[in-house]
Amino acid sequence: MALTKSRLPGLRLSQYPRLSIQLMAIGLVITLAFILAALFAPLLQSWGWLQNPTEGLANPIHQPPSAEHWFGTSRQGYDVFSRTLFGSQAALQVVVLATLLSLVIGVPLGMVSGYLGGRLDRVLLFLMDTIYTLPGLLLSVTLAFVVGRGVWNAAIALSIAYVPQYYRVVRNHTVSVKTELFIEAARSMGASTWRVLTRYLFLNVIQSVPVLFTLNAADAVLVLGGLGFLGLGLPEETPEWGRDLQQALDALPTGIWWTALFPGLALTLLVVGLSLVGEGLNELIDPRSRQE
Template structure:
């Protein structure tokens, strides 16, 4: 009888803690917050541009017109043209695909890897936790951009290598956040009750600990997209980005820096695209943090 009550309390506590913040947080969406919904619309538009760029871009990104080289922004070319006569707006729209792909893939790989390492380290504890955290501490002493730059320089410029370098640079941050959350969750009463009824460590970890530890990781992953975009753009700016016929935003920014005094629009509009996407994702991440925070949801 006592074991049944303990099991029921364990499940009830886990269920309430895991879904209560999200359920009440969705009800607390900022109905009158225009900035939040404007950020959602901007991000949605950029995603659509990345998915179907040829439907939105007014010109092909490889369309070179020698009679329209370095044309300033106007009615025909809203963002002007570059030194090859290509439409800068079309380049920015087509370049969003690689920029978003790098950001999402690096956050997915880095978040899953770092979250798994941090959660397992905290749940196992002891010597394993100390050893893993010392390695994480060493990696955290190196700036993310510098670590990604070193990895990308060693592997060479390519889409896979830049995703791998940005992902590895983000792993220590995710591991730290997930470790702290798991340490806080595994001491809660519903986890103790699950231990008392003889549940295996694997079941407790998967069914009780992980579901109650994912909220901070989701928020950090959202904000991490913005950081990944900045790191990837910085690598492309330094010449270690994706070598393709259609450049990403960082490469466009790097290519336009030599013309900043005679054709400011070549570098300005890709830079504004990066700034806009990073700002809107940060706004969404801040709101998501409020939604998933149990203290704010009460």
């Protein structure tokens, strides 16, 4: 019946400011470039076009950018260009896993909590609010000490900090939607709780989830960089922008700028790209943003 349809607004690009569409397109291009780098870096290495990012060179000492080493080499003899490309692979793996884990946990909890209410809702709300009040980096650092290094471990440490955000957004939407006429009609016709949640509520309460996903992904890139900088992210042999930045600190006072510039620039660009995509999605999905 008509009342069961999602209340998501129609997405006609002509309705939105051209600048917003352009910025979102720029964000998509930047993000896609890092995705392609992550996908094709191993293939380029197998063809001999990239150095092994975990093996030093025969002449390792801080070679500046050149035709042979586009981004120069580090103190350990690593090719910075290769480390930067492979760093995008590690970053995207952890970030995608972390945001998916937090989404898969937070969205169902928010729907069940908001729909059922009662003691379960109060307990979950208290728990999520408690986690939400903790700084994300501090919480991730603490969890990283507990779970240790590794892609999955870093993803788990990051995801715990984002679960409350999905929970709060979805719960608030569920509380407002569950009093709608089509929900009441479904219940009066004998629809089970599971059927109401999956068929009638789900599409109506996930409007902000894509925006939250991309913005959390941008934040997760920064937090992962912080963990790597502190030596708590991925194993030492894994190319990681945060660790490369930490190892480049000692060389900066001596004028060795390239070992810090390129990993830092890659991290910044990926954050900017994901943030632009998130803000663009927000304008496409939220009608109120068009009225401001």
